[in-house]
Each structure stands twice: as C-alpha cells, then as structure tokens.
Amino acid sequence: MLEIKNLTIIYPNGKKAVSDLNITIADGDLYGFIGKNGAGKTTTLKACLTIHDYNTGDILLNGVSIKSAPTECKKRMAYVPDTPILDPNLTGLQYLNFICDIYNVSEEKRKQKIPALSKQLGMNEKLNDLISSYSHGMKQKISLIGAFIHEPKLLILDEPFVGLDPEAFIQLKALMKALCASGGSVLFSSHILDVVEKTCNKIAIIRNGELIRSGETQEILENRDLENVFMELNGK
Ligand SMILES: Nc1ncnc2c1ncn2[C@@H]1O[C@H](COP(=O)(O)OP(=O)(O)OP(=O)(O)O)[C@@H](O)[C@H]1O
Numbered sequence: 515m516l517e518i519k520n521l522t523i524i525y526p527n528g529k530k531a532v533s534d535l536n537i538t539i540a541d542g543d544l545y546g547f548i549g550k551n552g553a554g555k556t557t558t559l560k561a562c563l564t565i566h567d568y569n570t571g572d573i574l575l576n577g578v579s580i581k582s583a584p585t586e587c588k589k590r591m592a593y594v595p596d597t598p599i600l601d602p603n604l605t606g607l608q609y610l611n612f613i614c615d616i617y618n619v620s621e622e623k624r625k626q627k628i629p630a631l632s633k634q635l636g637m638n639e640k641l642n643d644l645i646s647s648y649s650h651g652m653k654q655k656i657s658l659i660g661a662f663i664h665e666p667k668l669l670i671l672d673e674p675f676v677g678l679d680p681e682a683f684i685q686l687k688a689l690m691k692a693l694c695a696s697g698g699s700v701l702f703s704s705h706i707l708d709v710v711e712k713t714c715n716k717i718a719i720i721r722n723g724e725l726i727r728s729g730e731t732q733e734i735l736e737n738r739d740l741e742n743v744f745m746e747l748n749g750k
Pocket residue numbers: 525526527529530531549550551552553554555556557558
C-alpha cells in the first residue's frame with residue numbers, strides 16, 4: 515500500500531506544484547491519475563520514487579516513509595517515465611539484464627520472463643539491436659519490460675500509453691491488470707480518459723496541484739462518462 519499524505523511540493527523557483535495531496539493506493543488497485551497539463555501529476559509520481567523531494571507531508575510504502583528507507587522502498591517499485599532515458603550503447607537485452615542484475619532477478623526467471631514479456635510487447639526480434647536504433651515506442655516498450663520483469667509490488671507509470679502501437683496498448687493493459695490481480699498495484703497518469711475509465715478501479719483528479727476528486731471509479735462516474743466528469747470538475 516502506498517499512502518500519499520498531505521503532500522506539498524514547492525520547486526526552488528517558488529512554484530507550488532502539489533498542495534496538501536492525499537491519495538491511498540491499496541494492494542490490487544489499478545489507479546488512474548488525471549489532470550490537465552501542468553496539474554502536478556509528474557511531480558507527484560516522481561516524489562513517490564524519491565526523485566523529487568517534498569516540503570511537507572509524507573509518502574509511505576507499507577507504512578514506511580520512503581524518505582527513511584528509500585532503497586528498500588525502491589526495490590519494491592518500478593517506474594517508467596513519459597520519456598524513458600536509456601543508455602543508447604546497450605542492446606535491449608543488455609539493458610534488461612542490467613535491470614535484472616539491479617533487482618536480483620534469478621537466471622531462471624530471466625530465461626522465462628525476458629522472452630515472454632518481449633514477445634507480449636512485440637520486442638522479441640529487437641532485443642539484440644542497439645537502443646540507439648529504437649523508435650520512441652520501442653524505447654517505451656523496453657522500459658516497460660524492464661519494469662515488469664522484476665515483479666514490483668507497485669508500478670508507477672507516467673503516460674504509459676503514449677507512442678505505443680495498438681497491440682502493445684492492449685497488452686500493456688493486460689499486464690497491468692495481471693499485476694494488480696496478483697496483489698500488486700499500479701498508479702499511472704494519463705490523458706486518455708477512455709482508458710482510465712475502462713481500466714481503473716480507482717481514479718484521482720488533480721487541478722493546480724490540488725486533489726479535486728478521488729475514489730472508486732463507479733462512485734466518481736455516477737453513470738456519466740469520465741470526459742463529462744473531468745470537464746465539469748475543471749469548470750467547463
Ligand atoms: N523543474 C521545475 N521547476 C519549476 N516548476 C516546475 C518544474 N517542473 C514542473 N514545474 C511546474 O510544476 C507544475 C506541475 O508540473 P508537472 O510536470 O507535475 O505537471 P503534469 O500534471 O505532469 O503535466 P503534463 O500533463 O503536462 O505532463 C507546473 O506548473 C509546472 O510548470
């Protein structure tokens with residue numbers, strides 16, 4: 515379980531990007547995080563990974579502050595940013611083995627998971643190519659494989675569907691659901707409201723750094739579609 519409690523983040527230039535934010539992601543939750551450009555999604559997600567510091571409030575993973583045990587917490591999480599930064603001089607396979615080394619994934623598990631995930635996301639024939647030769651979507655896919663490969667308890671994804679082809683799009687949704695069904699959880703930001711509405715059991719909506727709605731998808735929708743709810747909550 516991840517608890518974001520009264521989180522406030524102010525950038526050094528004085529910009530308050532996140533203000534007194536509270537979100538709880540329980541085991542099994544597939545949690546969609548939505549808001550307009552600049553609402554504070556990426557800043558919040560990066561804080562969960564200790565990439566960004568926070569001014570007040572706290573973020574707890576299974577009751578432990580990520581600030582007090584950052585390495586332990588990060589071992590249980592995976593993160594794919596909206597634009598993955600990868601070493602262009604590695605092949606896809608070398609990158610995946612590097613990730614497996616960091617997370618202590620056994621040889622046996624690698625042999626099973628690398629081909630399976632690569633096939634699922636359509637990268638099996640590209641693994642021996644250099645990352646420098648990959649398109650944006652391929653970089654996205656290899657990063658996603660690297661995130662799923664060590665079976666994180668919590669997967670955090672920033673705009674994961676951008677740039678994926680339709681098949682990978684469908685497979686990613688299946689992988690996310692499977693992770694949640696096995697007791698893990700996923701928190702992801704997206705501007706694709708249709709996917710959030712149909713995939714997530716919970717949704718949080720942020721505006722100008724403040725949480726304006728969160729909870730069970732069905733309760734938020736109340737028989738409307740998410741586009742209407744989103745527009746209404748944003749005063750449109
Ligand atoms: N390094 C920074 N220094 C100062 N302000 C920043 C910095 N990074 C982001 N911001 C500001 O913080 C606010 C939140 O930005 P953030 O990137 O978290 O938004 P977002 O919801 O992820 O947006 P998008 O949907 O466009 O990706 C914005 O007003 C943005 O301009």
